[in-house]
Amino acid sequence: MNRLLLATAASVLIAGTASAQDPVNVGIILGFTGPLESITPGMAESAEFAFAEVNESGVLGAPLNPVRADSTCVDAAAATAAAERLITAENVAAILGADCSGVTIAIANSVAVPNGVVMVSPSATSPALSTIDDNGFFFRVAPSDARQGEVIADVLKDRGLDNFAITYTNNDYGKGLADAIAAAIAAAGGTVAIVAAHEDGKGDYSAEVAALQASGAEHLIVAGYVDQGGVGITQAALDTGAFESFIFPDGMYGQSLIDSIGEDINGKVIGTLPGVEGEGADTFAALASGAGMDPTGTYVPESYDAAALIALSMAAAGGPDRTGIRDKLLDVANAPGEPILAGELAKGLELAAAGTDIDYQGATGVELIGPGEAKGSYRVYEIQDNAPVTIEYR
Amino acid sequence: MENLLNALVLLSNFVLIPAIAYGAQLALGALGVTLIYAVLRFSNFAHGDTMAFGTAIVILFTWWLQGQGIGLGPLPTALLALPVGILAAILLLLVTDRWVYRFYRARRSPPVVLVMASVGVMFIYNAITRFIIGTGDQRFEDGARFALKVGDFKALTGLDQGLAIRTSQIITIVVMVVVVSAVFWFLQRTRTGKAMRAYSDNEDLALLSGINPDRVVMITWILVAILATIAGTLYGLDKSFRPFTYFQLLLPIFAAAIVGGIGQPFGAIAGGFVIAISEVVVTYAYKGFLTYLVPESWAPAGLVQMLGTDYKFAVSFIILVIVLLVRPTGIFRGRVI
Numbered sequence: 001m002n003r004l005l006l007a008t009a010a011s012v013l014i015a016g017t018a019s020a021q022d023p024v025n026v027g028i029i030l031g032f033t034g035p036l037e038s039i040t041p042g043m044a045e046s047a048e049f050a051f052a053e054v055n056e057s058g059v060l061g062a063p064l065n066p067v068r069a070d071s072t073c074v075d076a077a078a079a080t081a082a083a084e085r086l087i088t089a090e091n092v093a094a095i096l097g098a099d100c101s102g103v104t105i106a107i108a109n110s111v112a113v114p115n116g117v118v119m120v121s122p123s124a125t126s127p128a129l130s131t132i133d134d135n136g137f138f139f140r141v142a143p144s145d146a147r148q149g150e151v152i153a154d155v156l157k158d159r160g161l162d163n164f165a166i167t168y169t170n171n172d173y174g175k176g177l178a179d180a181i182a183a184a185i186a187a188a189g190g191t192v193a194i195v196a197a198h199e200d201g202k203g204d205y206s207a208e209v210a211a212l213q214a215s216g217a218e219h220l221i222v223a224g225y226v227d228q229g230g231v232g233i234t235q236a237a238l239d240t241g242a243f244e245s246f247i248f249p250d251g252m253y254g255q256s257l258i259d260s261i262g263e264d265i266n267g268k269v270i271g272t273l274p275g276v277e278g279e280g281a282d283t284f285a286a287l288a289s290g291a292g293m294d295p296t297g298t299y300v301p302e303s304y305d306a307a308a309l310i311a312l313s314m315a316a317a318g319g320p321d322r323t324g325i326r327d328k329l330l331d332v333a334n335a336p337g338e339p340i341l342a343g344e345l346a347k348g349l350e351l352a353a354a355g356t357d358i359d360y361q362g363a364t365g366v367e368l369i370g371p372g373e374a375k376g377s378y379r380v381y382e383i384q385d386n387a388p389v390t391i392e393y394r
Numbered sequence: 395m396e397n398l399l400n401a402l403v404l405l406s407n408f409v410l411i412p413a414i415a416y417g418a419q420l421a422l423g424a425l426g427v428t429l430i431y432a433v434l435r436f437s438n439f440a441h442g443d444t445m446a447f448g449t450a451i452v453i454l455f456t457w458w459l460q461g462q463g464i465g466l467g468p469l470p471t472a473l474l475a476l477p478v479g480i481l482a483a484i485l486l487l488l489v490t491d492r493w494v495y496r497f498y499r500a501r502r503s504p505p506v507v508l509v510m511a512s513v514g515v516m517f518i519y520n521a522i523t524r525f526i527i528g529t530g531d532q533r534f535e536d537g538a539r540f541a542l543k544v545g546d547f548k549a550l551t552g553l554d555q556g557l558a559i560r561t562s563q564i565i566t567i568v569v570m571v572v573v574v575s576a577v578f579w580f581l582q583r584t585r586t587g588k589a590m591r592a593y594s595d596n597e598d599l600a601l602l603s604g605i606n607p608d609r610v611v612m613i614t615w616i617l618v619a620i621l622a623t624i625a626g627t628l629y630g631l632d633k634s635f636r637p638f639t640y641f642q643l644l645l646p647i648f649a650a651a652i653v654g655g656i657g658q659p660f661g662a663i664a665g666g667f668v669i670a671i672s673e674v675v676v677t678y679a680y681k682g683f684l685t686y687l688v689p690e691s692w693a694p695a696g697l698v699q700m701l702g703t704d705y706k707f708a709v710s711f712i713i714l715v716i717v718l719l720v721r722p723t724g725i726f727r728g729r730v731i
Contacts, residue, residue, distance in 0.1 A: 170704075194697065196702075196703070197704065198703075199704065201636065201638060201639070202639060203629065203633040203634050203636065203639035203642075203643075204412075204416070204632075204633040204634075206408070206412045206674075207412075207673075207674060207677045207678065207703045207706055208703045209408075210408035210409070210674075210678050210679065211677070211678070211679040211697065211699060211702075211703055213408065213682065214408075214678070214679035214680070214681045214682045214683075214697055214698075214699075215679070215681065215697060216681070216682065216685075227530075227531075232634065239539075239540075239558055239560060240407055240408060240544070240558050241407070241543075241544025241545070241556040241558055242408075260533060
């Protein structure tokens, strides 16, 4: 209901100001179909929520009009076609997205960078994205998986666990993450007995689990997707008693897995996903809950921040200028400047438009390093009593 | 001795039990394909999607039963919903036959035309199933998940390795035995079954001796609908339901039918088990198994895996090619296609 009110308010606002200035389109390209289809609606809502907050402030003059497109998460041809449409037909000022690393690389290389359009991904985490030739147009508020690998290796070492099997979904995200985890565990002095891929969308994973089990490993790291092979692997491993201890990187976070496997999973999982604690995170959680969203959903706060960064850079650049957005993005994201938290976008926009330096913190404590990617803070959780329980932040 | 037992339990848990359950599901699927080939003389590419359609209806009715609080205790409710799915599949197949296949049969079109028509039918079934139930994973299993749990087995025997037997695996094997016996009894003993076999052997002679061809065709489709829905539901209970995986099942099912000898009901059963067991046996990593059997110093360092699990579907292809080269009629001397 709240969401409906908000949407109505936003559209009234758009309608109200449209006479003054035409709205500026901003693309939101996420996998509304495909392996991440259960988490992308929450991400898109969060981004649209941020744009609504921006429009409410009225600082930008022309309201921002989010246009959704489907990245499919897996089909690079479909994703680039959708991005092409956003840029040519919808004339977007910037693109929020994409979600999965493979399609993000494809869109950046063949559409966004050649056309000079900024992409801000809330969730693409492949280490390969750190080194693409992006001409400065690609940013992400999600950290590279190289960092997640280190965090996982630290957590496991602190708990005294050793002897791991790693299975990954056979794509850029899974491969990059599995390699990062294996490298970090080896660097921390641990053993990885086997690293094997699995294909998504199969009916049966008992053969994959049998091979993983035969390696003699004690703990299984599942670098897969929560709606796809990852849950099949976990189920088969539990059914056959092959593994009793699981480590879930970010793609495996989701209530749907717990609901589908049931009580057997309790107490057997350590998971990590990007997340922070602090004032910004708390404010965002309150705002998002108030608007009927789930602030703990995967990449929901990141999506808000990605949208906010686009709007703030636009204000700093003095308008929806594609290259201007690129040039200002790192300035508004990083220190020095006035810190801006989630829910303070109006203040941030005014300062940025006035040419004052701001340091956007947002919901996730945004700080972009290196080639424009988040430094990264992770939430470590366990599954207890059919729900994820936060243990610590790293 | 204990090492030997551990090795056997390990192999049963990861190779034998999954392979036998999968083999039973393939055998039921292949039996349907082979019946159509024997009586109607074409390879029905729509068979995988017939399975998906029947299963989708079973799932919908299962959900309704679950909503009403009706169940079978430790057994999955889907068994109760099977007749509804079967009826829907029968209706679908008979309507398809009336609207599509009968036209080509009346013209005595060559088999390849019917095969191509079945490819078209496959796409339509594909769409109908997705329209009814969606493209995603559906879970409809309920009741007791395990007949034997790993932990219980270990406590019972004191062995290091555990053995898990899921309820769905037992049901799969029991239902397969019952259904296959019933089909063979029907084909061998009843008048209608004999008429079907006569029609299959020689259509003209059968017509001359007064067998009603429309009736034979109808009975065949009904049998096929029953087999397809049961095979699909068992596969969905044991693994998971997703329309696309049923479409993918077409390859191992055809491989099973051809390896066994297409047109031969016995061959379909044998072929199903041959394909299933070789898929699992070839892709299993034998490191743990061998470690139990050989002295410690001989224990293999590698995984001892013949083919990566990615190549599972390739195994059915390889067997298919070898059989077609060496013995094109299949194990039980079916027809050459």
